[in-house]
Amino acid sequence: MRNIIFIHGLESTGKGFKGQFLKNLFPEILTPDFEPYLSNSISIKVLLEKRMLQLNTVLKDKKNWIIIGSSFGGLMGALYTLKHPEKVKMLILLAPFFGANLINPSKFEPINVPIVVFHGKYDLTASIEKSKSISNMLFSNLEYHIVDDDHFLHVTVEKINWIQLIGKFE
Numbered sequence: 001m002r003n004i005i006f007i008h009g010l011e012s013t014g015k016g017f018k019g020q021f022l023k024n025l026f027p028e029i030l031t032p033d034f035e036p037y038l039s040n041s042i043s044i045k046v047l048l049e050k051r052m053l054q055l056n057t058v059l060k061d062k063k064n065w066i067i068i069g070s071s072f073g074g075l076m077g078a079l080y081t082l083k084h085p086e087k088v089k090m091l092i093l094l095a096p097f098f099g100a101n102l103i104n105p106s107k108f109e110p111i112n113v114p115i116v117v118f119h120g121k122y123d124l125t126a127s128i129e130k131s132k133s134i135s136n137m138l139f140s141n142l143e144y145h146i147v148d149d150d151h152f153l154h155v156t157v158e159k160i161n162w163i164q165l166i167g168k169f170e
Helices: 017-025 044-059 072-083 128-138 154-159 162-167
Strands: 003-007 065-070 088-094 115-120 142-147
Touching: 003 017, 003 044, 003 072, 017 065, 017 154, 017 162, 044 072, 065 072, 072 088, 088 162, 115 128, 128 142
Parallel strands: 003 065, 065 088, 088 115, 115 142
Antiparallel strands: none
């Protein structure tokens, strides 16, 4: 049995398009719903702290995780992997949101966990430049794909051969 999790974005849930798409491919995948984002009630930094506590609880008892993180969930997956590289087999980032100074590369040593990034060249939400720059600083085993898509990556998610992608790291 694989330990695989999908971490949704800021305003999404585990039951959104990507979560359901991946659940159809990998019935064993965890697609938890994290603390909802209510823009008026909580700062993004506090929300990140709360969601990271939830993620740590979900992932604490197992290792060899395959983590798939989308946007804000990509930030969460990256932070978890940087803090616990021994527990992560592979990290797949979908348009990771590395903005708003929520990740500081100077606080981490580069890690050698296999990381695959897909980022849409028409992304107006998460900066490709920032994502690529931070990814290059933090991940020494990095495969970075700039794809013909927007931030939501719906076309790309459907085109990726997920079985092959995940299979090459098993």
